[in-house]
Amino acid sequence: MNKKAGAIMLSSILLLSPQLALGEENEDSREMAEETGSAILMEVDTGQVLFSKDEHESLPPASMTKIMTMLLIMEDLASDDLTLDEMVTTSERAASMGGSQIFLETGEEMSVRDMLKAIAVASGNDASVAMAEHMAGSEDAFVERMNGKAEELGLDDTTFYNSNGLPVDGHESSAHDLAVMSQELLKYEEITTFTGIEEDYLRQGTDDEFWLVNTNRMLKFFDGLDGLKTGFTNESKYGLAATAKRDDMRLVAVVMGAETPKKRNADIAELLNYGFANYQVEPMFDEGAAVTSVPVEKGTHSSVVGRLDQKISLLLSKEMSSDNVTEHIELETLEAPIEKGEVIGKFQVQREGEPVAESDIIAGENVESASWWELFKRSTLRIIGIEPGTGHPSTGDET
Secondary structure, rough: EEEEEEEEEOOEEEEEOOOOOOOOOHHHHHHOOOOOOOEEEOOOOOEEEEEOOOOOOOEHHHHHHHHHHHHHHHHHOOOOOOOOOOOOOOOOOHHHOOOOOOOOOOOEEEEEEHHHHHHHOOOOHHHHHHHHHHHHHHHHHHHHHHHHHHHHHHOOOOEOOOOOOOOOOOOOEEEHHHHHHHHHHOOHHHHHHHHHOOOEEEOOOOOOOOOEEEEOOHHOOOOOOOOEEEEEOOOEEEEEEEEEEEEOEEEEEEEEEEHHHHHHHHHHHHHHHHHHEEEEEEEEEOOOOOOOOEEEEEEOEEEEEEOOOOEEEEEEOOOOOOOOOEEEEEEEEOOOOOOOOOOEEEEEEOOOEEEEEEEEEEEOOOEEEHHHHHHHHHHHHHHHHHHOOOOOOHHHHHH
């Protein structure tokens, strides 16, 4: 894509929308998560942090490591580098993993679907390593991908040494980083069809049938909760990255370092209840929504549709009155060729001059460069006063 220097700032459009700003911190939130070492509460669509406590403290994540493992699995499924029906062969090393497992045997084959179920529901350490080896050739190579993804997401508190969270010196993350990983994982909405399973079976109908029971007991009693991942080692104590959705709002709560699972679950419930009681989400635009048409110079088409690169939602405090917010679009001056998906501008929602939600604007289709003959014909038509492609008198503007 060729972009001329400078940008065009379009006038803002007034939106009649409910209130946006979060306002002052709720007094009730300051005393939460007292039973855990660190904690965070995040709204998923906007990424807004509603509560935090020592959220950047690096701690052993234990099996919450598998959030990143599942994220890379979902990425490969989405890109068709992996299919749910694809068979995975268990190596001797994968079969030798201790801790929580589904007792895979060396040479045993299992589908990606069942391996993912084993990771999400039973926290299978053996299944995690089997998938890592299948996807990257070795667990070490897969861990490189994990750390690369962490760097891409800006997770400065995280370093991985394995795919399952078994104790290793230096293998660490934080409540903040686990929340961001969870937010990224939840972009793949089908993941909760795995993490939300309370119980199921593997190898059903065989002598080796295995009963899966979800390690996340909160699925049974917290309304709207459908994931994500528990964690426990003697070093890390009890942790949980939980997600729940009610109406249009999905929250992620992460706690680390609780002394007992009861205290861990109580803090998670307190955080989620606080979020649902005090906030709501107003969806504005879906991912891919057309928001503008952008002029293109010297192309086979004179303009390209600009679409949002991601969903836009507003996080609203239930205690505030309604305010108007404004929509701002900033576009580059474009010259063909343009490739579908290329960033061609910025979309931003503001309140009182402060940005509260934003997305890249991407090209909705390809625009090829016009041939010299086509450009010559356009110039000729304009000379005689006709706008190319319309038959109408020319305005004299360059396209």
